Each structure stands twice: as structure tokens, then as C-alpha cells.
Amino acid sequence: MTALTPPEGLLVPPGHGRTVTTPAHAVTFKVTGTHSRAASSFEVVVPPGFDVGAHVHTRSEELFYVLEGELDVLAFEPRVRTPDHWQRWESTTGNRIVRATPGTVIVVPPGCPHAFANPTDVPAKMFFQSSPPPDHERYFEELLEILEAGGPPDQRAIEALRTRYDIEQLTPLKHR
Secondary structure (H helix, E strand, C coil): CCCCCCCCCCCCCCCCCEEEECCCCEEEEEECCCCCCCCEEEEEEECCCCECCCEECCCCEEEEEEEECCEEEEECCECCCCCCCHHHCCECCCCCCEEECCCCEEEECCCCCEEEECCCCCCEEEEEEEECCCHHHHHHHHHHHHHCCCCCCCHHHHHHHHHHCCCEECCCCECC
């Protein structure tokens, strides 16, 4: 009779993990679909001026935890989805965007519009978790391939990528 090897957990020390760097932000893969059936986890550095743009997922649930710096965040359905300036949106219950500081947690269920932006002059860092894996890790990898092609980003390719990975962009992504 062969003894079974007991399962082991995953330990990712500080500064470790594969990092994907785009002109807009740096994403370090901490836990991927290879290691978890529940969620992919990332550490994201959000540079000054970056705005992911309001967007929504029909399948994915996300969690954001601000580690350093400050981010403006949105996690509600607005009265009206205007095509720009999600920072001015208001929910039917009167909610508005929040300035998230270290220790703030944001949970976004499927179907909930959400966004984050760094309005400050210093980088912000957050822990980001997306379920189910591996959609977001594949999205980040393929986005990098598009952006590495050189020249202005291929907006059609980015739109097709977002559609493939359950991202409906409601307002534009912006970065300095």
C-alpha cells in the first residue's frame, strides 16, 4: 500500500510572485487558479492618475483591501450610468464614492458596477481578489501582450479581451 502525500498549503513571501507590469499599473500574482479553486489573489500598485474606469462583471466577485495610499472607490449601481465621470455618480440610496485609506475593504458582488482611481500624487497599493479563478490572471496576461505590441493600445483588441473575460466597461480607463 502506498502512502498518500498530505496536501500542503502555499506560502508566498513578501516581494515574491510573478509581476506583470503594464504602462498603467503593476500586478503581482500571489495566488492563481493553480493553487486555489476559490479565488485568484494579486497585489496591485496603482500609480498616481490611474483610473480603471467603472465596469461590471456578470460572473465575478471581487474583494479589494487598501494596503498603502488612497483610492477613490465606487461599488454601487448609480441612479444613472453616465458615460464618464463615475466619481460623480450617486446610488438610489444616496451613496457616493468613498476615499479608501489603508485598512478599507471593498466587496463587489457580480452585477455591481465598481471602479477605483488614484487621485493622489503617490502610488497606492492594494490586495485584490477575484473569484472564480483564473479569469483575472489570464486577463492581465493577455492585456500585457496587447500593450507590449508598441504604439497606441489597440482599443478593439482590448474591448474583445474585456468581453472574453466578463468585463463590461462603463466609463473609460485612464492613466497618465
